[in-house]
Amino acid sequence: MDLGLQDKVVIVGGASKGIGRAAALGFAREGAKVTIAARDPDQLNATAAEIRQDTGADILAVPSDLSQAEATDRVVDETLARFGTVHVLVANTGGPPMGGFDNMDDAAWEAAFALNFLSTVRLMRRVLPHMKQQNWGRLLSVMSMSVKEPIDGLILSNGVRPAVVGMAKTLSREVGSHNITVNTVLPGLILTDRLRSGITARAERAGQSFDQTLEASAANIPLKRVGDPQEMANVIVFLASEAASYVNGVSIQVDGGVVRGLL
Ligand SMILES: NC(=O)c1ccc[n+]([C@@H]2O[C@H](COP(=O)([O-])OP(=O)(O)OC[C@H]3O[C@@H](n4cnc5c(N)ncnc54)[C@H](OP(=O)(O)O)[C@@H]3O)[C@@H](O)[C@H]2O)c1
Structure with a gap:
């Protein structure tokens, strides 16, 4: 199957390790140009060097804390300066801390909101004008199967991530006429x-x-x-591809079947 990702410009957040790294590698293998972001510059640069060496792809590493507005702007600006546009965004960061309701004060809730919700909104807001202009775009975010079946002891994640799915579903209806799809990927245990x-x-x-x-x-x-991070990456890369052109507004778990619900 031709995924049509050759020379596409992709931004992957939280990509120095884990699911983000596997996704960035998957895009690079398809011939895309990839910007990767994460906080620790040493780990990020090492990952960029490994992906370049494996694939020969053009990889831009932008050290950044994506919970900060300044950083999301910088990631997009540096991508535009280097590659000229953005075709695919994979909004991904780390998860908020574990804990129950009694452990969480306003600062903890605000930090979780900034990390998982605002980072996604800000990145999507910045890349959308370019996607609209080229009449092609893929907006993806990596959340958790907990949006379909909340996990005990993860009150911040259970509270904040469903808001991303609600936002993404609404956005998918607003931007579909520009040939832009918006989907959410929900890892199980990876x-x-x-x-x-x-x-x-x-x-x-x-x-x-x-x-x-x-x-x-x-x-x-x-x-x-x-699951293996590669198994997440396969779904992310597919949803970002030309082959997934009619998949819009979904949130799909990649969890080995552990979520028991029908929807
Ligand atoms: N793995 C699972 O089983 C699982 C299950 C459900 C949900 N998830 C969710 O899936 C997402 C990815 O998880 P993962 O397992 O790949 O995590 P991971 O292996 O810990 O990797 C997280 C990546 O995000 C980066 N990151 C963390 N905070 C960031 C920030 N504020 N700004 C920019 N980059 C940041 C990390 O680098 P730095 O620390 O250097 O920034 C790292 O590159 C998370 O939201 C996680 O909660 C994972």
Whole structure:
């Protein structure tokens, strides 16, 4: 299948590691020009160098904290200066801290809102005029399966991420006439550093090995294993492609079937 991503310009947030990194690599393999963003400049530059070496693609690394308005502007501005336009945006960052309702003050809620919701809105707002002008665009965000089935102990994530899905669905209806699609991708358990550190902490608390805890975590997943970042990237790259031209306004979980709901 020709995905039609050769020479397309793609921005991927949270791309020094994990799902974002896998997505950036997937786009680079398709011949896209890719801007990657994350806070730690050393890790980000190392990832950019690895992707360049693997694929020969043109990769721009923009160190930035995407919860800050200045940083989202800078990522888009530097992409436009280097590549001239933006065809695909993958809004992605880290997740907010774990915890229950009693642990969260206004500052915690505001930080989660800035990290997951405002970062997405600001990036989409900045790239949309260019997508409208070229009558082609793909807006994607990476949230969590928790928007379909809230996860106990993740009150910030459960509270803030559904707002992104509501916003994205509405936006998909506003910009569809410009040949721009807006979709949301919802990871289940994907074996990235974020999951690794959660499994390690739980293994220590339970006095178990990492592998025992990982296996126990996968017990309720119909496929009986956690996902690989590449399996997320495959869906992200497809949704960004020409091949997904009639997929609009959806939020799709990539979770091995663990969400029990029908929709
Ligand atoms: N992995 C899973 O099982 C899973 C499940 C459900 C939902 N998710 C969600 O999927 C998204 C990606 O998760 P992941 O597993 O790939 O996480 P990860 O392996 O921890 O990677 C997160 C990436 O985002 C960057 N990042 C974090 N905060 C940022 C910020 N403020 N501005 C810019 N970049 C930032 C990190 O680099 P720096 O730290 O250097 O900035 C890193 O490159 C997160 O929202 C996560 O909560 C993941």
